[in-house]
Amino acid sequence: MSSDAPRRLAVVPAYNEERAIGGVIEALHDFDPALDVVVVSDGSVDGTAAAAERAGARVIRLPFNLGIGGAVQTGFRYGWENGYELVVRCDGDGQHVPSELAKVVAPVVAGDADIAVGSRFVGSDSYRSSASRRVGIRLLALIVSTIARQKVTDTTSGFQALNRRALGLFAADYPHDYPEVEGMVMTIKHRLRLVEVPVEMREREHGRSSITALRSIYYMAKVLTALFVGLFRRNVVPET
Amino acid sequence: MILDSQTPLKVSIAATIASLALVLVVFELIRSRRLRERYALLWLLTGLVLVVLSAWRGGLNTIAGWLGVRGYPPAVLFAVGLLFVIVVLLHYSTVISRLSDQNVILAQRLALLETRLAESELGRAVPGDGALEPVAQARSRLEAEELPRT
Numbered sequence: 001m002s003s004d005a006p007r008r009l010a011v012v013p014a015y016n017e018e019r020a021i022g023g024v025i026e027a028l029h030d031f032d033p034a035l036d037v038v039v040v041s042d043g044s045v046d047g048t049a050a051a052a053e054r055a056g057a058r059v060i061r062l063p064f065n066l067g068i069g070g071a072v073q074t075g076f077r078y079g080w081e082n083g084y085e086l087v088v089r090c091d092g093d094g095q096h097v098p099s100e101l102a103k104v105v106a107p108v109v110a111g112d113a114d115i116a117v118g119s120r121f122v123g124s125d126s127y128r129s130s131a132s133r134r135v136g137i138r139l140l141a142l143i144v145s146t147i148a149r150q151k152v153t154d155t156t157s158g159f160q161a162l163n164r165r166a167l168g169l170f171a172a173d174y175p176h177d178y179p180e181v182e183g184m185v186m187t188i189k190h191r192l193r194l195v196e197v198p199v200e201m202r203e204r205e206h207g208r209s210s211i212t213a214l215r216s217i218y219y220m221a222k223v224l225t226a227l228f229v230g231l232f233r234r235n236v237v238p239e240t
Numbered sequence: 241m242i243l244d245s246q247t248p249l250k251v252s253i254a255a256t257i258a259s260l261a262l263v264l265v266v267f268e269l270i271r272s273r274r275l276r277e278r279y280a281l282l283w284l285l286t287g288l289v290l291v292v293l294s295a296w297r298g299g300l301n302t303i304a305g306w307l308g309v310r311g312y313p314p315a316v317l318f319a320v321g322l323l324f325v326i327v328v329l330l331h332y333s334t335v336i337s338r339l340s341d342q343n344v345i346l347a348q349r350l351a352l353l354e355t356r357l358a359e360s361e362l363g364r365a366v367p368g369d370g371a372l373e374p375v376a377q378a379r380s381r382l383e384a385e386e387l388p389r390t
Contacts, residue, residue: 063342063345063346063349064341064342064345176276177277177278221281222277222278222281225270225277225280225281225284226270226277229267229270229271229277232271233271233273
């Protein structure tokens with residue numbers, strides 16, 4: 001370990017993304033050849049893990065599906081235990097654009113933030129998604145902005161960069177069901193500095209989205225409950 | 241015309257307090273992290289429905305009428321409460337089933353992992369510290385100690 005440069009890791013959660021995963025890893029290597037890439041296969045039953053290994057990434061194979069929160073936290077634990085200073089998350093379904101990582105990494109590297117979140121809605125309106133989802137996201141953003149007393153616009157974006165401090169927090173405790181929203185509130189409540197940066201994202205290339213209309217309602221109910229209850233918690237982080 | 245009895249006020253108050261207590265207990269369990277939100281939602285729904293039906297005697301009466309319950313409207317409260325509890329139990333049965341399956345997978349993977357470690361000698365700790373040692377080092381140490389290798 002001779003280099004003084006901060007060790008960087010990309011956590012790539014993937015669930016049955018054998019077609020998209022190779023492209024994501026390649027794009028990450030193109031973006032930054034010094035970036036270590038770890039793919040967390042969330043109980044994939046297709047060739048995701050093999051495809052990821054062929055593309056040159058490290059692969060963690062979870063024994064069964066934990067959901068995005070559990071999978072991403074696995075990657076964060078890996079990053080923490082292996083001493084990484086800077087960790088980014090880039091989803092294996094191709095929605096996140098690796099070349100956009102530069103924008104998300106910049107504030108964290110500069111020391112201006114502990115966690116930087118790529119937002120689809122800061123400024124630009126070019127991201128197209130179903131109307132109901134946009135309303136849901138806007139509503140959530142409003143609620144989180146109120147709770148956190150800080151303006152946020154994209155509470156479901158997983159496109160993030162973390163420094164070691166934020167990494168330690170999430171490695172120890174990461175909300176499992178719909179983590180991005182609760183994670184945002186968590187970081188702010190723990191007085192970590194969070195900034196949003198505008199980024200571009202893609203529509204899903206392959207595979208199905210895991211969110212249907214009925215699940216959206218269930219999702220909103222659960223998240224709102226969690227946010228509401230979270231208001232009353234003290235900020236105790238359990239032992240790692 | 242059939243004369244419906246009204247829910248006694250005392251019953252209504254007691255039921256409302258009990259249902260509110262349920263909601264508060266569930267809320268506190270979530271807050272203190274002893275109950276995860278995804279498993280608590282059904283309980284919260286149960287509690288809220290019971291609070292509404294307990295407090296709103298007119299509504300309870302109406303529903304009792306629909307169900308043909310005439311003598312004692314609070315019977316509907318029992319029925320609704322019981323129904324919800326059955327649903328919650330069923331839900332938890334499915335959760336337990338899933339957790340069981342996952343538990344089996346973990347037990348098997350763990351056992352297989354330990355077997356692999358033991359077979360490759362990597363499970364031997366270096367005397368004096370708790371770290372695992374690489375294979376090459378283990379081999380040289382074993383040769384030096386003149387222990388038979390498996």
